[in-house]
Amino acid sequence: MYKYIIRRLLIFIPMLFALSVIVFGLAKAAPGDPFSTMLDPTIDPEVYEDRRDELGLNDSIPVQYARWIGNAVQGDFGESIVYNSRPVMDLISARFWNTVYLGLVALFFTLIVAIPIGVYSARNPYSILDYFGTGFGFVGLAIPNFFFGLLAIYFLAIKLGWFPPQGTVSGSDVSGMKEFFDRIHHMILPGITLGLASTATYMRYMRSEVIDVLGSDYIRTAKAKGMTDRVVLYKHTLRNALIPIITLMGFEFGVLVGGAVITERIFNYPGLGTLFLDAVINRDYPIVMALTLIFGVFILVGNLLADIFYSVVDPRIRYD
Amino acid sequence: MLNKKFWYLLVVLTLFAFLLVACNSDEGGDDPDDEDEQEQQDDNNEDENNEEEEEEEGPVSGGELVGAMDTAPDGIFNPIFYSEAYEANILDFTHESLAGQNDNLEFIPQLAEDWEANDDQTELTMYLREGVTWHDGEEFNAEDVIYTYTAIASPGYTEAGGIRTTFVQPLVGYEEFSSGEADTFEGVEMVDEYTVKFHFAEPNVNPVYYASYPIIPEHVFGDIPIEEQPSHPATLDAGEVIGTGPFKFTEMVEREEYVLTRHDDYWQGTPYLESIKWDIVDQSVITSLLESGDIDFVADPNGVPAADYEMVDGYENVEMIEQTDFGYQLMGFKMNYRTAEDAEAGTINPDNWVENPDVADQKVRQAIAYAINRQGMVEGLLRGRGSVINAPIAQQFWAYTDEVPQYEYSTEEAEALLDEAGYVDVNDDGFRENPDGEEWVLDLEYPTGNKIREDSAPVIKDDLEKVGIKVELRNPREMSAYSNDIIFNDSEEALDGLDLYLIGWSLGSGDPDPTGLWNIEAQYNISRWNNPESDELINKALQTPDAFDQEFRTQTYQEWQELFATDLPAVILYAQNKIYAYNERLNGVDPLPMGFINDPHLWWVEDAQ
Numbered sequence: 003m004y005k006y007i008i009r010r011l012l013i014f015i016p017m018l019f020a021l022s023v024i025v026f027g028l029a030k031a032a033p034g035d036p037f038s039t040m041l042d043p044t045i046d047p048e049v050y051e052d053r054r055d056e057l058g059l060n061d062s063i064p065v066q067y068a069r070w071i072g073n074a075v076q077g078d079f080g081e082s083i084v085y086n087s088r089p090v091m092d093l094i095s096a097r098f099w100n101t102v103y104l105g106l107v108a109l110f111f112t113l114i115v116a117i118p119i120g121v122y123s124a125r126n127p128y129s130i131l132d133y134f135g136t137g138f139g140f141v142g143l144a145i146p147n148f149f150f151g152l153l154a155i156y157f158l159a160i161k162l163g164w165f166p167p168q169g170t171v172s173g174s175d176v177s178g179m180k181e182f183f184d185r186i187h188h189m190i191l192p193g194i195t196l197g198l199a200s201t202a203t204y205m206r207y208m209r210s211e212v213i214d215v216l217g218s219d220y221i222r223t224a225k226a227k228g229m230t231d232r233v234v235l236y237k238h239t240l241r242n243a244l245i246p247i248i249t250l251m252g253f254e255f256g257v258l259v260g261g262a263v264i265t266e267r268i269f270n271y272p273g274l275g276t277l278f279l280d281a282v283i284n285r286d287y288p289i290v291m292a293l294t295l296i297f298g299v300f301i302l303v304g305n306l307l308a309d310i311f312y313s314v315v316d317p318r319i320r321y322d
Numbered sequence: 323m324l325n326k327k328f329w330y331l332l333v334v335l336t337l338f339a340f341l342l343v344a345c346n347s348d349e350g351g352d353d354p355d356d357e358d359e360q361e362q363q364d365d366n367n368e369d370e371n372n373e374e375e376e377e378e379e380g381p382v383s384g385g386e387l388v389g390a391m392d393t394a395p396d397g398i399f400n401p402i403f404y405s406e407a408y409e410a411n412i413l414d415f416t417h418e419s420l421a422g423q424n425d426n427l428e429f430i431p432q433l434a435e436d437w438e439a440n441d442d443q444t445e446l447t448m449y450l451r452e453g454v455t456w457h458d459g460e461e462f463n464a465e466d467v468i469y470t471y472t473a474i475a476s477p478g479y480t481e482a483g484g485i486r487t488t489f490v491q492p493l494v495g496y497e498e499f500s501s502g503e504a505d506t507f508e509g510v511e512m513v514d515e516y517t518v519k520f521h522f523a524e525p526n527v528n529p530v531y532y533a534s535y536p537i538i539p540e541h542v543f544g545d546i547p548i549e550e551q552p553s554h555p556a557t558l559d560a561g562e563v564i565g566t567g568p569f570k571f572t573e574m575v576e577r578e579e580y581v582l583t584r585h586d587d588y589w590q591g592t593p594y595l596e597s598i599k600w601d602i603v604d605q606s607v608i609t610s611l612l613e614s615g616d617i618d619f620v621a622d623p624n625g626v627p628a629a630d631y632e633m634v635d636g637y638e639n640v641e642m643i644e645q646t647d648f649g650y651q652l653m654g655f656k657m658n659y660r661t662a663e664d665a666e667a668g669t670i671n672p673d674n675w676v677e678n679p680d681v682a683d684q685k686v687r688q689a690i691a692y693a694i695n696r697q698g699m700v701e702g703l704l705r706g707r708g709s710v711i712n713a714p715i716a717q718q719f720w721a722y723t724d725e726v727p728q729y730e731y732s733t734e735e736a737e738a739l740l741d742e743a744g745y746v747d748v749n750d751d752g753f754r755e756n757p758d759g760e761e762w763v764l765d766l767e768y769p770t771g772n773k774i775r776e777d778s779a780p781v782i783k784d785d786l787e788k789v790g791i792k793v794e795l796r797n798p799r800e801m802s803a804y805s806n807d808i809i810f811n812d813s814e815e816a817l818d819g820l821d822l823y824l825i826g827w828s829l830g831s832g833d834p835d836p837t838g839l840w841n842i843e844a845q846y847n848i849s850r851w852n853n854p855e856s857d858e859l860i861n862k863a864l865q866t867p868d869a870f871d872q873e874f875r876t877q878t879y880q881e882w883q884e885l886f887a888t889d890l891p892a893v894i895l896y897a898q899n900k901i902y903a904y905n906e907r908l909n910g911v912d913p914l915p916m917g918f919i920n921d922p923h924l925w926w927v928e929d930a931q
Contacts, residue, residue, distance in 0.1 A: 039802045043844070283802065
């Protein structure tokens with residue numbers, strides 16, 4: 003098992019290297035650079051040209067890449083170009099935990115809603131709650147998440163005042179436990195918005211998977227041995243039905259970190275998604291590269307975790 | 323073993339669930355309190371309002387104001403290094419210049435009480451105000467002015483990311499000092515503790531403009547090497563940023579809120595408002611928060627979108643101000659291309675330019691101007707929140723004139739001009755061919771990012787096709803890709819024969835001089851308009867000593883605008899209006915033509931405690 007994990011971790015290195023080459027190449031192939039949107043007739047274009055020379059943007063792409071990778075392996079991801087030379091790692095770390103917490107909250111809502119409803123629907127197919135769950139699933143998948151987010155802001159935050167409409171915290175003077183609860187309070191609406199679509203997906207998976215497992219031979223055997231419904235459900239059915247969910251979660255892990263752009267935007271929730279989008283639009287290469295690597299690591303780690311969890315829920319799966 | 327792991331996982335998940343449930347119930351407990359408090363507050367407000375109505379209101383001290391911006395500032399709160407409008411929203415409260423501008427764009431005393439220039443305007447003496455204190459209590463004096471200008475001129479400034487050298491370039495000794503050849507900067511001289519002399523290398527028509535850059539404190543930055551300034555706490559951190567303005571920048575939650583607290587020792591008197599908070603709020607939510615009163619004002623740079631004007635105007639608690647923006651949107655004619663070699667090398671040499679035959683004929687350009695229904699655009703796309711302008715100088719300037727060819731929408735005029743120029747439909751395909759009878763297609767390209775501008779492209783195509791001009795609408799590209807090509811890489815091959823382009827310019831309020839955009843050799847002369855007469859007039863308007871007379875400059879700029887509108891390197895499409903909105907509890911608002919924030923120390927709210 004440990005050997006397997008170490009082997010998998012070692013494979014990350016060439017994969018991330020390949021990823022960085024591809025992303026760097028693509029980023030540089032796109033026309034424009036950080037200064038091409040800074041158009042100000044009162045500022046001599048020479049000034050920008052000097053900055054380009056200064057930053058080495060006029061060197062050939064392989065030279066630029068070599069310089070970047072040389073620094074990156076030493077842990078130096080450089081300085082942002084657009085955010086006046088602030089270290090990339092500062093900008094990322096300021097937003098990193100926001101994104102991770104939001105992702106966890108979204109995942110949490112997804113699981114506590116999707117699994118119980120999914121299981122219930124599977125055991126009581128064509129019941130009222132099953133239809134309700136199916137209906138909710140279709141609506142959840144169909145409704146664009148910016149629209150759901152705006153509705154939530156308008157009704158739950160502005161009209162009813164239950165939740166704060168924007169941001170991650172009420173002010174810089176909130177601290178301690180109060181800050182903790184305040185931050186969670188701020189996370190609920192964006193968390194639900196972000197988790198909505200996957201809730202619907204998980205629910206459908208859970209339902210069909212449980213129905214599938216309930217019909218299998220070993221369940222019948224278990225029942226024939228006189229096991230109670232509870233034991234059959236928790237010990238035999240759920241564990242087997244969870245496998246596809248774990249696969250999904252493994253993928254989702256990476257997506258939650260990088261894919262929350264829209265939710266982050268409308269809730270003004272400063273996270274990595276918006277930082278990435280802005281960096282791409284502004285051609286802020288150092289940020290783009292650092293974030294790409296982080297997203298890459300997350301997706302790889304997510305998949306690795308999924309593989310490890312397989313063996314936890316299903317002892318038949320072993321890695322050597 | 324495995325079983326155990328599974329149960330651990332379950333226990334952890336359950337604990338997490340409990341935790342959140344606990345939080346929720348806690349929040350549930352908090353909420354009613356909040357509401358009660360709010361209600362109480364509302365009651366108080368009503369009471370106070372009633373009282374005030376009885377005793378006729380006057381400015382009251384205290385209270386908090388909440389403004390909204392749709393994008394967070396990048397975070398450089400240092401006037402000599404900041405680069406964008408969102409940072410300016412904070413710096414406008416915290417920092418001041420020697421001279422400000424009034425409603426008529428005339429320079430008025432701010433940190434300088436008075437000034438005088440010598441006869442040939444090569445020397446400008448600024449007499450500084452005494453008794454002005456920085457936010458940290460230190461006295462403001464000539465050292466600070468000298469320091470600010472020396473810092474902008476110093477070697478290493480541009481390397482550190484500074485882009486404001488425009489303000490020091492005309493001063494004596496800039497080249498020598500910035501290149502490191504000279505040890506001192508001769509352009510600014512300290513006469514005594516409250517007198518500073520600016521020395522210009524050449525007679526300058528608008529010296530006060532150059533002397534009006536915001537001042538930063540010498541006692542804070544003096545010992546910090548210029549290259550460290552952008553990353554220094556005094557540039558980045560709330561509470562460390564020091565200016566002389568009416569409000570101090572005291573707290574921030576980065577990218578979420580920025581709090582300004584009043585500067586009690588402000589030289590024009592203590593501001594009424596206790597504090598002003600900027601909330602960063604997504605554009606789509608701003609209007610609802612205005613209605614609910616959670617935010618009090620929204621102003622620069624984007625204000626209220628024209629499409630929401632009617633709705634916001636309907637809110638009973640919201641007042642609106644609409645004024646013309648400093649700038650315009652245009653459709654340019656790509657009259658000349660650079661050669662690929664020149665574009666590569668970055669040289670701008672009109673002798674090498676390659677003419678674009680598709681729009682080379684002045685009559686064709688005029689016909690196109692007639693064919694575009696600009697009034698219709700203002701009515702339709704801008705919902706009437708803007709105006710048609712005909713000359714490329716901001717309307718607020720003394721130099722602007724409307725007495726130029728107007729090109730009022732007329733398909734007849736357009737068709738007549740096209741016929742006259744020989745562009746007629748010879749093969750009956752419904753579109754005109756060029757005078758040689760060959761196919762004539764105009765390629766129009768535009769950037770994304772400005773919804774109204776994006777929408778105007780198909781309208782233009784439609785209008786032009788009505789008079790028989792075939793237009794090929796290219797796929798829009800994002801601004802960085804687009805501008806890189808049309809401005810810096812504008813050879814015929816690279817642009818693939820582009821004929822028409824859309825772009826917008828925001829103009830400065832300091833001086834109407836159009837050199838940076840329309841001079842033949844200006845980088846941003848995207849049309850590559852090569853009309854020596856134009857350069858002659860632009861230069862004449864800056865030629866001293868005649869140009870010391872504003873009347874003379876006005877006259878010259880009017881001639882230039884007429885030339886522009888006749889030769890037509892670009893059709894100026896429209897100038898959009900800025901729409902500001904603020905809660906009626908806010909009083910004392912008096913926006914300047916160039917921005918909402920003016921004398922914020924005089925702002926006050928009715929419900930101050």
